[in-house]
Amino acid sequence: MSFNTKKIKKNAFRITKDREVTALRIRVPGGHIDAHYLSLIKEIADEHGDGTLHITTRQGFEVPGISFADFEEVNEKIAPILEGMEKEIGVEIVDPGDGYPAAGTRNVSACIGNRVCRYSNYDTTELAQEIEKNIFPNDYHVKIALSGCPNDCIKGHLQDFGILGMIEPIYHQERCIGCEACVDNCKKRVTSALSFEQERVVRDEQRCIGCGECILQCPTNAWERGGQFFKVVIMGRTGKKNPRLAKPFLKWASRDVVISIVNNVYDYIERHIDTSLAKEHIGYIVDRTGYPQFKEEILKGVELNSECEIADKINWNGYQTGEKI
């Protein structure tokens, strides 16, 4: 059998350890899927795969055990998935019958968000789909995940971009009964940003991480949901060389700022990528150019909202895997 492996991989099929056998990756932007697509995925797994499915860490499905001979037929069969889950949200798909047009930029994953979760500060799926629309299809290797709140259940701290929802809590003293539920909770579970002084709650803006717990605790709605913002943590990764957690890049960034910086990433990669490697991940590029260069380029043309704070310096640390433990 002869085929171009690079083309196959771009088409979201994997070169597996078994010759002649491939596996298909199905994206689920925002991690939320209309249940009816599962019947189609089941059909493909039963008829072309080995009847099993792997649920990926990025919230997609991988259908293993597909014969390379079937890949065109499988592509035709997944057309409704590309139509409904990509084209429908605005992703440019020329022919849904040709399968996925790229695989480099990974599925934009998201926690369950405010459609279900009480802690989430926004609709993570909706924003993930908006970002997917802007950056997919794309060959560059970029991983993005969205969490509704700083709990970061989607583990955005292990991504190139972790986008965490923040909410500005607005205090109305005239509605406060002084029960201090917000203060106690912030002390025990968050950052001790709140204190009770002179019979009123005082919020330390520097310490506040915008999680919205105070709003949730309040029995009188004395804390109001104010503006919607985001914390953006960047360049976290696993990997063989230097695993590390992402570090804060922006705090109190607006939705527009988040969307713009993600869009700018691709020009930055284009300019600096080491093309001698198969697919250099963005984190390693930032290691090479340095954070100041990255920051300058990624913020180019971005209109920052007045509340937005930017990290001056970032030191990721992590650890060098080759060292003695």
Next chain:
Amino acid sequence: MGFNFSKNEFNQLLESLDQEYQIYAPVRKKKKDSFSANDLITYDLVKSLEEIELTAKSKYSAKEIVFPIRETLFHFVEGEQFMASDTDDKYIIFLRPCDRNAFKRLDKIFLENGPEEDIYYKRLREKVKFFVIECTTGFDSCFCVSMDSNTVESRDYSAFLRFEEDGVSCEVNDQDLAAEFEAQAKEIDFEPEFIRKNKIEVNLPDRDKLTNEVFEHQLWTEYSQRCIACGRCNTSCPTCSCFTVKDVLYDENKKSGERFRRWAGCHIDGFTEMAGGHNFREEYGDRMRYKTMHKIYDFGERFDFDMCVGCGRCDDVCPEYISFSKCINKLSTIIEEGV
């Protein structure tokens, strides 16, 4: 006197009433509730019919208009005191029968429960006119019929309004307002209607059979496990009227400051805390018992009708899904079947 308004005419009426009154009604504040993207239904000022939320129950009642959450009682500076100033504002409050009946309970507590009338409550309460919203279907958690608070007598409202698809029909019962209503609408015959059956029915325990023995019943220990003492049942209740009094000395000048009162709740920590740190209702189940007894026993012993009006708000807001109506029914069963 009955009247019928088109929507437009009713808005003209509101416009003219707005000249003299602050008009409060339940409104829908988009995406302003505690959970993200959820709407908050609460009381606020309105200027038009379209702003009034008629399809959902408000999270909080109208009580906060007359009994503010935090209210300055007097200011002090050096050795002198000044009573907190009053405004000339007059109020119209749109509310359902249960909530109108809740004000009857508040009136008892603030005006008749002791040798002195509460002057702060009284001076606001005297300036309120009630516009009762006809309520014939209620909501899932309501049990007003069981609490006998589904109806309102005509002397207890200035207007009684039926909101219809293309307008508003109403009865006016207030000489101060009759002229304004007449100016905008045509006269009709109007008979208020009330809800006669809720989805939830509550059996009230026979007061004579409620003895101290029931205080020790394991019914309450279950609530010790479930309740988290957040106090939402208190703050959403239209009849909870407890408050605490505090003094604040201003940072800038410690010789001046204010005394204010602020809502307190029997489920919230600190409610029974006394000098020396003694606290006589530490267990959350005991707090549930105390509240239950007040709502359906003590108050009734004193004033002949129960305090709870069956609005069901405490059920709606409890994060632990504790149902007050269920609690009353459990208590009744225990009383009937013997403790």
